[in-house]
Amino acid sequence: MRMPDPDQGVIARRGALAARLRAIVGAQWVLDDEAERRPYRCDGITAYQATPLLVVLPASTAEIRAVLAVCREQGVKIVPRGSGTSLSGGALPLEDGVLLVTSRLCAIVAMDVENRVARVQCGVPNIRISEAARPFGLCYMPDPSSQMISTIGGNVAENSGGVHCLKYGMTSNHVVGLEAVLMSGEVIRLGGGFQGAADGELDLIGLLTGSEGLLAVVTEITVRLVPLPEAARVMSMSFASVEDACRCVGAIIGAGIIPAGLEFMDRKVLNAVASLLREEHDPRTAALLLCELDGTAAEIDALIERVRGLAEQAGAIDIRASRTEEERERIWRSRKLAFSAIGKMCKDYYCTDGTIPRNRLPDILDRMAELSRTYGLDYANCFHAGDGNLHPIIMYDAARPGDLDKAEAFGADVLRACVDMGGVLSGEHGVGVEKRDLMTHQFAPADLRQQQVLKCAFDPEELLNPGKVFPSPCRCAEFGRMHVRGGEMRFPDIPRF
């Protein structure tokens, strides 16, 4: 993984730049000391690290504007960062770039209960929105597992999902208004404080959501709130084979049931979790499905019986359904602890995020087993089965020479296989730097170019989060010249990072 070569000239100007930025945000909110900058050197992927030129913590949209204006004037790059939980290296700093951390923009600006929306600043942790909405019987639905920490700004930048997005949608399905600052220092406000506020306009909210900090810094977000589901119960279903479990997933969706969540865990994950929870599963269990159903009590009861029937037909060997909220939480605990439990089992692990058409689940699981043998690395599976979003966990030992490379190669092969089966590289974690160089496997050059040229409308100098998502720079200046020449756009020898 290569990043653009740092500009030594910019690094030499660190002190002067820090002084300019301090004049905007206050002395203590610019970190230039090496020891203070180091904690920011990576996000959720620790394998990729770089110490940022400076860390800046502005407190308002106005300050962000001013910071961007100075950086643009100075030709300095910016990497936006929320809580740094990205699992694709999206918030990986640049040695010659300012890391703009949004954690001080953490106010819930307005709770509008009658229109069922909340207006919040970008640095608010996801969970706080639901906490503020709860007294009104409402919640903010998208719930990435990182919701205690990850910011709503980061969620918007990554278009994050969560366990409940099968039924309730991803972040982008819940955003009705955005305020953002362009690299030019311009503040734009899109949509507004109600659903439909942006209808009849070009869907720039849809474009910014999931743009991984490459197009604008999102400063304020208005999200839709929905009524808290009245009740929910979760079923835990054991299968003696992975194929049976996959068949059950297809049967449930095929029967017209959209569960609130439908998760898959394999035997290795269960073993890892069992040692923490002392939760016993039938020894024949090869795969476990968790299926959450919500609605009114009567509706849930009826659905549970239907799912039970489908699971039995698919060969389930053990079926349990929660009867109390405590039981429900206990059953979910195994899923929530899965990743840390695996973490205790191995030295290091690497988790990726490919997505496939759901009916190809058995094929991709076969392919993973094959790749595991080829690379000689163990792996485990714990993923969002309902929407075909895989999170293979590849175990390795960073201290063993060559192991990290092998793990990365294994992960990349899984993602390529996902694409070859009609799927995509990322279902919810984003491309970042992790999947950047695989983009050409999913997209033909013209398709990639069609995305990338949008940079020219938002940030033609390519100062915002460069080196992420696309394997080569956009070169907007040349795009401008190109279309003067009448549609002949060829980019034969653009350098790769």
Add this chain to the structure above:
Amino acid sequence: MIAHLHDPVVCRPACVADVADVVRAARSKGQALEVAGNGTRRGLGNPVAAAVRLELGGLGHVHFYEPDDLVIRVDAGVPLADVERMLAGQGQYLPFEPPCHAALYGGVPARSTIGGAIATGLSGPRRFQVGAARDFVLGVDGVNGQGEAFSAGGRTMKNVTGYDLSKLLCGSFGTMAALTRLTLKVLPAPETERTMLFPSAGLARDVAVLAAILSRPLAVTGAAIVPAEGGMAVAVRLEGSAPGVAEHAGRLDGAGLPPGRVLAAAESRLFWSHVRELDVLGAGSDDMLWRIHVPATGAAALADALRQAALVSSLMLDWGGALMFCTMPAAVSGGPDGAVPRLRALAAQAGGRAILLRAPDPIRAAHGAFPAQAPGVAALAARTRRVFDPAGILNPGRMAPAGESAEAC
């Protein structure tokens, strides 16, 4: 803006390569293209002056439909009605309930295309609960203004690989690309539905009651206030399993609504198709039609203001009040040139945005079908279009907001 003196030459390619050829040819001559499906909704958006109409209605292939995977991929020219029929055959549907509106413009509804539905991004009554058209577009193929074919998005339920062009193109009214193929997420259709009709207690009170209902976990998928015999009626639709609908209906009792009338499944379906297609407004054939997006909490006051100013003859609310439709008589006092900006100003005061859904070409050309945008947003939208269509040849000016010339877009 000049209305075209002659009917445009119609190009109706049958394959993507030919679509690209048409665009490239227009590009090299610097000629504008009107992009259409079958042209049933040409009255929507600003009129486009172009010598050539590119119709995508000739692309009619169904690539795949996998009900178990909740996904369908079709060419843009497949009629919307055909898509809906195909889905219904498997007990599935397009949840965003796309309005066709063709009849409003004198088009033949059966010929309206899925490409037109996505290009206009219109969403029907169920939207406030399940999402809009853009929330169900998984992938889009198109030809940009350079005549280059491209593919965006995918077919999986979740996908955050690169920028979300599918959303950007949905609702872009053919101003960025000619859409050639669409991949859509579909869902199982609810087993049954039921609608309760209550007499209105005044719009402000109705909207407040609906807001209270929509804050509870009820399976409400329709919440409208529509003209009815002897006044207005509040309509609440419930969808789901039969026992679920019955249970939710029971809970609506005591929600602050007077005793009402119940429409069972078939009647309910028909009722909501009339809401969706705006039949309930009873618009005269030369009435102008408005679609106003407004915070529900401001809808009643806006309705009062519009009535008081004698700008509208009939109106209805959908989405619990966040969407208003109204008719403006052709003979509105002060004439359309005075009334159109006045209505827009009142809508803006209420925090809303008024879209001129139907009006004679000269009025839409003069005032814009869409309301003005903040200058920064309009400029950003124009730059965004330009990277897809540098010469501005695709539907020039169709989405230009009020007060902007076609050239600015």
